[in-house]
Amino acid sequence: MFNRYLSRYASTPIFTIVGCVIILFVYNHVSLKPCRTDDKFLKNALPVVTTVYTTRPRTTAQTGDGYLPIDVPWTAAHNKDDYVKAKFDKSCYTATLPFHIPKALRNDSELHERDCVQRVPRAIIPGIRKCGTAALQHFLTVHPYITGPILEVHFFDSKGKYNTNGDSEPSYGWYKQQMPYTTVEEIGIEKTPAYVFRPPDLPRRVAEEMPPETVFIVTLCDPVRRAVSDYLEYNRKKTGTEEMMGLHKYVGETFESSVIRNGYLDQLNEFVDMGIYLKHLLRWLDHIPMNRLHVVDGGILAEDPALELRKIETFLGVPHFFRREHFYRNESRGLQCMSFPSTQHCLPLNKGRVHPDVALDVFKQLCDFYRPYNLALENLFRQKFTWTEIC
Ligand SMILES: *[C@@H]1O[C@H](CO)[C@@H](O)[C@H](O)[C@H]1NC(C)=O
Numbered sequence: 001m002f003n004r005y006l007s008r009y010a011s012t013p014i015f016t017i018v019g020c021v022i023i024l025f026v027y028n029h030v031s032l033k034p035c036r037t038d039d040k041f042l043k044n045a046l047p048v049v050t051t052v053y054t055t056r057p058r059t060t061a062q063t064g065d066g067y068l069p070i071d072v073p074w075t076a077a078h079n080k081d082d083y084v085k086a087k088f089d090k091s092c093y094t095a096t097l098p099f100h101i102p103k104a105l106r107n108d109s110e111l112h113e114r115d116c117v118q119r120v121p122r123a124i125i126p127g128i129r130k131c132g133t134a135a136l137q138h139f140l141t142v143h144p145y146i147t148g149p150i151l152e153v154h155f156f157d158s159k160g161k162y163n164t165n166g167d168s169e170p171s172y173g174w175y176k177q178q179m180p181y182t183t184v185e186e187i188g189i190e191k192t193p194a195y196v197f198r199p200p201d202l203p204r205r206v207a208e209e210m211p212p213e214t215v216f217i218v219t220l221c222d223p224v225r226r227a228v229s230d231y232l233e234y235n236r237k238k239t240g241t242e243e244m245m246g247l248h249k250y251v252g253e254t255f256e257s258s259v260i261r262n263g264y265l266d267q268l269n270e271f272v273d274m275g276i277y278l279k280h281l282l283r284w285l286d287h288i289p290m291n292r293l294h295v296v297d298g299g300i301l302a303e304d305p306a307l308e309l310r311k312i313e314t315f316l317g318v319p320h321f322f323r324r325e326h327f328y329r330n331e332s333r334g335l336q337c338m339s340f341p342s343t344q345h346c347l348p349l350n351k352g353r354v355h356p357d358v359a360l361d362v363f364k365q366l367c368d369f370y371r372p373y374n375l376a377l378e379n380l381f382r383q384k385f386t387w388t389e390i391c
């Protein structure tokens with residue numbers, strides 16, 4: 001927003017001068033408390049990131065620059081009857097509306113014939129909360145080859161479900177029951193944004209217990225905006241402190257009072273900690289190879305969903321279905337809506353919530369805090385994220 005003001009007024013010399021004076025004044029007089037950055041982590045981990053991880057081979061899904069896959073002409077992407085054929089002719093379900101939520105299971109003989117069973121997901125969206133995971137899951141399940149529950153499954157992060165007996169036998173039966181029936185060609189996908197950062201041994205368990213071909217898709221967005229969005233969601237519920245696994249979530253009367261405690265940025269507050277994407281993803285990369293993790297630019301997802309969806313199609317190895325023509329922007333709500341194949345779905349990319357302005361000093365403190373992590377993240381994935389320019 002600031003940049004927009006600058007560019008609009010920059011052409012008028014008087015405004016440029018006045019603007020610069022104001023900026024200098026604010027810069028010098030707003031007291032910017034130094035943030036206690038996680039020095040140990042930065043010193044130890046960042047050199048490792050830039051040396052060890054960036055030497056790993058890139059996968060097709062991460063080739064970035066100027067990338068757009070070759071289009072496969074596919075009438076299922078334009079014609080509703082062809083879409084229904086592509087999605088349901090070989091599927092375990094018959095067509096019902098809305099098409100992306102499978103409801104009418106075929107009879108036993110057909111299920112057997114088609115080798116339909118409930119399987120653990122081939123792809124998991126483990127995060128990041130408030131970066132468009134719900135919209136991503138919704139969009140993806142519209143694809144003729146992709147299916148999965150719309151609701152969050154919470155298998156690995158829930159003791160009761162992951163480990164029903166309280167001993168070492170995880171209950172994969174329960175996990176499979178949450179998934180739709182799939183043929184071997186279909187890709188089952190589940191989304192639970194809590195996986196990415198809790199509990200600490202989750203990535204190891206997932207890596208050891210899930211089939212080795214399981215892949216992971218993570219959406220990343222501006223961590224400052226994410227924190228505000230997260231705060232707004234919790235603030236609807238209650239204020240106070242909630243302790244969990246060495247982190248806490250302190251919800252104050254305002255966003256600023258929640259993340260700044262005694263003049264310092266409260267890095268252990270979950271609102272702040274979750275935005276240290278680098279830290280959380282490195283925990284995963286200790287257990288899963290880089291080429292099984294695909295990173296989605298949440299900024300692009302919110303503006304041009306087809307572009308990110310097509311990269312995911314390549315990553316998953318499914319034919320390209322999503323087109324720009326499938327989406328339109330509802331200006332009044334600031335949402336991307338999908339108008340194919342059934343009537344319009346308007347999807348809650350950011351749940352349409354209007355964000356309050358964050359106090360400038362707090363905004364700057366958060367930006368300064370996240371900047372080194374964001375840069376290291378770009379090095380790690382050799383990918384420039386649109387949202388790193390916001391700060
Ligand atoms: C299963 O459904 C198919 C297609 O609707 C039908 O042709 C078949 O007779 C049914 N089989 C049984 C055992 O009901």
Ligand SMILES: *[C@@H]1O[C@H](CO)[C@@H](O)[C@H](O)[C@H]1NC(C)=O
Nearest residue numbers: 329330331332333337344346
């Ligand atoms: C945009 O959203 C508003 C509010 O939900 C709705 O009334 C309107 O019809 C939508 N417009 C389009 C073009 O989808």
